[in-house]
Each structure stands twice: as structure tokens, then as C-alpha cells.
Amino acid sequence: MARKTHDVLSVDWIRLELLRTAYSTRGGLFSRLDPRIVLAWYLVMAIAPWLTHDTGVLLVLFALGVVSVVLARVGPLVLGLFLIGLLGNVIGLFAASFLFGGNLDTLVALAELNLKLGAVSMASMAAFVSLDPEKLSDALLWFRAPELLAFGVSYGYRMLPILVDEYVTVFEGQRLRHAPVERPGLLGWRVVRQWCVLAVTAFYPIMLNTAKNVRTTVEALETRGFTYGASNPAGRSLRLAYLRVSATDLAVLAATVVLVVAAFPLGGLLG
Amino acid sequence: MTTQNPPRPAEDERRGALRGAVDGVRSVQLSTSQKLMIFVLSMSLFGLSNIILEIIPDPSIGPVDVSVSYMVFVPLTIAALFSPFWAALGAPLGEIVFTDLLMGDFSGLAEVEGYLQMFLAVFIAGSLIRNPRSRPQIVLGAIILVLVDKVLSAIVDLAKVWIGVEDAEFVEGLPESMLALEVLGLGVDVVMSGILLGAIPALWLIPALHGKIEPLMGMRPRTPGEPIPGQAPASGVFVGFALLLAVASFGFAFLEAFDISAGSFEPDFIDRFGDWFIVVAIIAIAVVLGVAILLFRAAQRSRETADRS
Numbered sequence: 001m002a003r004k005t006h007d008v009l010s011v012d013w014i015r016l017e018l019l020r021t022a023y024s025t026r027g028g029l030f031s032r033l034d035p036r037i038v039l040a041w042y043l044v045m046a047i048a049p050w051l052t053h054d055t056g057v058l059l060v061l062f063a064l065g066v067v068s069v070v071l072a073r074v075g076p077l078v079l080g081l082f083l084i085g086l087l088g089n090v091i092g093l094f095a096a097s098f099l100f101g102g103n104l105d106t107l108v109a110l111a112e113l114n115l116k117l118g119a120v121s122m123a124s125m126a127a128f129v130s131l132d133p134e135k136l137s138d139a140l141l142w143f144r145a146p147e148l149l150a151f152g153v154s155y156g157y158r159m160l161p162i163l164v165d166e167y168v169t170v171f172e173g174q175r176l177r178h179a180p181v182e183r184p185g186l187l188g189w190r191v192v193r194q195w196c197v198l199a200v201t202a203f204y205p206i207m208l209n210t211a212k213n214v215r216t217t218v219e220a221l222e223t224r225g226f227t228y229g230a231s232n233p234a235g236r237s238l239r240l241a242y243l244r245v246s247a248t249d250l251a252v253l254a255a256t257v258v259l260v261v262a263a264f265p266l267g268g269l270l271g
Numbered sequence: 272m273t274t275q276n277p278p279r280p281a282e283d284e285r286r287g288a289l290r291g292a293v294d295g296v297r298s299v300q301l302s303t304s305q306k307l308m309i310f311v312l313s314m315s316l317f318g319l320s321n322i323i324l325e326i327i328p329d330p331s332i333g334p335v336d337v338s339v340s341y342m343v344f345v346p347l348t349i350a351a352l353f354s355p356f357w358a359a360l361g362a363p364l365g366e367i368v369f370t371d372l373l374m375g376d377f378s379g380l381a382e383v384e385g386y387l388q389m390f391l392a393v394f395i396a397g398s399l400i401r402n403p404r405s406r407p408q409i410v411l412g413a414i415i416l417v418l419v420d421k422v423l424s425a426i427v428d429l430a431k432v433w434i435g436v437e438d439a440e441f442v443e444g445l446p447e448s449m450l451a452l453e454v455l456g457l458g459v460d461v462v463m464s465g466i467l468l469g470a471i472p473a474l475w476l477i478p479a480l481h482g483k484i485e486p487l488m489g490m491r492p493r494t495p496g497e498p499i500p501g502q503a504p505a506s507g508v509f510v511g512f513a514l515l516l517a518v519a520s521f522g523f524a525f526l527e528a529f530d531i532s533a534g535s536f537e538p539d540f541i542d543r544f545g546d547w548f549i550v551v552a553i554i555a556i557a558v559v560l561g562v563a564i565l566l567f568r569a570a571q572r573s574r575e576t577a578d579r580s
Contacts, residue, residue: 081325128372148364152314153368156369160318160319163315167323199323200344203316203342204476204480207476208484210312210315211484211487214311214312215487217311219304222303222307226307227304227307
């Protein structure tokens with residue numbers, strides 16, 4: 001049993017999962033939509049929960065978030081991290097206020113905040129898992145976001161799996177060249193310390209490698225006129241010319257708006 | 272530690288302020304592509320370190336989280352070796368792009384607040400390091416980085432509870448526990464993030480990389496005493512800009528806490544503050560940000576004219 005969990009939770013699996021997330025290869029409803037519509041959809045879903053304090057309305061919005069996560073086919077890694085974070089938050093805050101003399105009411109008060117945060121996070125998972133880097137950065141450019149932000153997004157999504165891969169290689173290499181600790185000590189603290197030292201020292205070659213990669217990338221970009229092209233209106237319109245809004249896009253957006261608006265009276269009935 | 276540090280020079284060689292071309296080819300002023308390189312390097316490395324921390328589980332003793340919130344030595348190294356301004360612009364973006372967007376942890380307006388806090392923290396700490404080989408400066412930089420970031424966010428958190436926008440006073444025992452937790456958390460953060468994963472690795476890494484990583488990016492290593500490359504001018508105008516950014520970050524945090532509720536679903540809220548409160552908050556943020564941008568432009572222009580003369 002222990003062996004099996006170890007296999008599932010390997011670093012390689014995490015890297016593959018990140019790749020699938022970054023390139024949205026799972027398919028799903030939102031990956032077929034126009035990226036600008038997905039961002040608009042995200043804004044609707046992310047702002048709506050902040051407009052209310054009613055637990056009933058928040059429950060409906062939370063359910064909408066669950067539906068969109070299912071439609072977007074969010075992967076197990078992202079979903080698992082989200083659930084751990086949400087549950088950890090609830091339990092931690094509850095324990096804290098219990099220590100200082102709170103009671104079950106505390107949990108109810110905290111439930112509202114966590115429902116709100118959960119609904120917003122699920123909207124962002126569904127939206128950003130479904131957008132591949134190129135589309136997302138084009139949509140950001142269309143909304144007149146700073147060019148550095150648009151570039152950072154597309155570069156980050158592309159480079160992340162490569163960087164993680166490289167880091168794992170360096171880390172494993174360092175580990176192979178080190179003797180294991182002679183005695184693990186109390187609770188294996190020497191093992192933990194060695195891992196921490198290795199994790200930090202692995203940054204030395206990683207920083208040098210990344211510096212080289214970054215120089216290559218940036219010089220290639222600048223040769224093609226990145227800095228000047230991005231701020232040039234003709235270049236911008238050429239780059240964004242392929243974006244089209246179809247009937248499906250509008251239908252999804254309209255349905256979402258209707259559902260979110262309907263959530264308010266519906267939640268009032270529930271609560 | 273397999274990598275050996277080059278021997279420290281017996282005495283810091285001070286060359287004074289350099290201007291323009293250094294050895295006929297390379298210049299102290301950063302070129303456009305070098306600025307972009309520093310920005311991208313800082314973004315990807317800080318993002319990578321955040322991903323690694325994301326995979327490691329967060330241990331907590333009782334209600335106090337004893338995890339490491341970020342690897343301080345990564346942005347500190349880049350700020351100390353290259354340019355604090357461009358490193359500070361890139362690092363928080365790396366956190367947002369790599370962990371928050373990809374992991375579905377994106378929290379809207381609070382991200383703006385986090386970005387501004389981290390930007391200020393890295394920029395201030397990086398500017399403190401004038402000599403990348405000075406140990407006291409590195410330790411000071413690491414601790415200041417954590418302190419600026421964490422104190423700013425602790426003040427925001429506490430103020431939210433005191434003003435009562437988070438409805439926490441209805442919950443028995445929550446405000447007191449918040450105060451105690453913030454103070455405890457600050458101490459833990461300084462020890463864990465600032466010293467264990469900040470000062471100690473940076474003390475080894477910054478001198479080890481100094482003089483090795485710069486040629487890979489086509490730059491000349493920094494020498495102590497010369498002005499910080501790509502530096503925003505430390506004039507009064509720029510300090511004003513930084514202060515206004517700090518105020519704006521509070522504004523964003525509060526706007527989020529006020530829930531932009533526009534009043535219709537929260538009659539109690541209206542009774543206490545009135546509709547105007549939200550409008551005032553939004554206008555205040557707009558004015559503060561506008562003034563900040565104007566000041567920044569003015570600072571840039573004055574620097575450009577100073578360079579030309």
C-alpha cells in the first residue's frame with residue numbers, strides 16, 4: 001500500500017500533470033472557447049461571490065464552480081492541492097479559534113468565507129487550466145495588459161515543465177553523488193537535513209543553466225524585435241487577428257450570466 | 272556543498288561611480304535586452320522555487336504554520352547580483368504565473384496586494400546590498416525582505432479585523448487569536464524563511480555566483496561602490512512613489528475585504544458605513560495610483576535628463 005502511494009505521488013507524475021495542465025491537453029468545454037470569452041467568464045464567476053454574504057447564494061455559486069471544474073476536466077494534481085488547501089484552512093482556523101474559546105458558531109462563520117474563496121478558486125482553476133499559454137497571453141494583450149505580463153505568462157507556462165525537469169535531474173544527480181547519512185537520528189532529522197541542503201545547493205547549477213537559457217531566449221526574441229514589436233499597434237493587430245468570437249462562446253457566457261444572476265434569488269430561498 | 276567559493280578579496284576594492292562605457296565595450300547602464308533577461312531570470316527561478324515548496328507538505332504545530340513561505344535567497348541573489356528593480360518586478364510575477372494561475376490559487380485583487388508587497392520587499396532588500404561580497408549586508412537584506420513583506424501583510428490582516436470588515440468580531444475569541452497568531456507567525460517566518468532559507472543559503476550562494484553568472488548573461492560583475500545597475504533613482508520623488516505603492520496595496524486589500532458589496536445584500540453594512548464608503552475607497556485607490564504613476568514618470572524623466580547631461 002505504501003509502495004503504491006509512493007508510485008502515484010512521484011515527482012515525475014507531478015511534472016507530467018503540470019505539463020497536461022499547462023497545455024490543457026485534457027480537452028474540456030472552455031479549451032474550445034475564445035480566450036477573451038474565457039477571461040470574461042472568469043471575471044463574472046470570480047466577482048459574483050464577493051457581492052453577497054448570504055450562505056445560500058454562496059452555496060449555489062459554489063455548486064456552479066463545481067460544475068465548471070467538471071466541465072473543464074481539471075486534473076487530479078491541481079484538484080488535490082486545492083482540496084488540501086481548503087480543508088487545511090478550515091481545520092486550522094477552527095482549531096485556532098477553538099483554542100481561544102470559540103465554539104461551533106465559529107465554524108459557521110468560517111464556512112461562509114471558505115465557500116466564497118472556494119468558489120473563486122474553482123472558477124480560476126477551470127479558466128486557467130483550459131487556456132494554453134499562447135491563447136492566454138494573446139487574450140491579455142487584447143485587454144491591453146502590460147506586454148511584460150503577457151510575455152511572462154506565455155514564457156512561464158512553457159518553461160515551467162522544463163525547469164522542473166532540469167531541477168529534478170540536478171537534484172537526483174547530487175543525491176547519487178552523496179553518501180547516505182550514517183545514522184538517521186531522531187525522527188530521521190539527519191535525512192531531512194541532507195534533503196534540505198541538497199534542495200538548496202541544487203539551485204547553484206540551476207541558476208547558471210537558467211541564466212544561459214534566458215539569454216538565448218531573450219536574444220532570439222530581441223532579434224525578432226520583441227520589445228519594439230509588442231508596443232507597435234500594427235504588430236499587435238497582426239498578432240491578434242486570429243481571435244474570433246463564435247456563437248458557442250456567446251451562448252456559454254450568456255448562460256453563465258443568467259445562472260449567476262439566478263443564483264441570488266434562488267440562494268435567498270435556500271437560506 | 273560541492274562548489275568552492277573563490278577566496279574573498281582581502282579588502283574591498285572601491286572604484287567609485289562609473290558612468291557610460293566601462294572598458295570600451297560594456298556599459299554600467301543596462302540595455303533593454305539585459306533588463307528583460309534579469310526580469311525573466313528572476314521570474315522563472317522564483318516561480319520554480321515556489322513550485323518546489325508547493326510540493327513539500329506544510330507542517331504546522333498547533334495553529335501556527337511552521338512552513339517556509341518562500342525561498343528568500345532566490346530573489347535576493349538576483350537582486351544583489353544584477354539589479355534590484357528588475358528582479359523585484361519579476362519575482363512576484365513568477366509566483367503569480369507559476370503557482371497561482373497554474374494551481375488555481377488565483378485570488379483576484381489580493382494578488383495585486385501580494386505583488387506590490389513582494390515588489391517593495393525585494394526592491395528595498397536588494398537596494399540595501401551595495402557589495403555582493405559583504406556578509407552583514409546579505410544577512411540584513413534577507414531579514415529585511417521577510418520583515419517588509421510580512422509586516423505589511425500582518426498590518427493589513429489586523430486592520431481588517433479591527434475595522435470589522437471581515438465580521439470577525441461576531442465570532443468569540445477570533446480577534447485575540449488573530450493578533451497572537453500574527454505575532455507568532457511573524458517570528459516563525461523571520462526564522463524559517465528569513466534565516467534558514469534566506470540568509471544561510473544566500474551567504475553561500477551570492478559570493479559563489481558573483482563573477483560566474485554575470486558573463487553568462489553578457490554583463491560585467493558588480494563592483495562594490497558603483498551605483499546599482501538599472502537602479503530607480505533614490506530621489507525623494509521615487510521614495511514618494513514607493514510609499515504610495517504601499518498605500519495602494521492597503522487599498523486593494525481593503526477593497527477586497529469590503530467585498531465591493533455595493534450594499535444591496537448587506538443592510539447592516541450600510542448602516543455602519545454608508546454607501547459612500549466604498550466609493551471613497553475606490554476613488555482613493557484611483558487617486559493614489561494615478562499620483563504614483565505620475566511620480567514614477569517624473570522620476571524616470573529626471574533620470575533620463577541626468578544621464579544625457
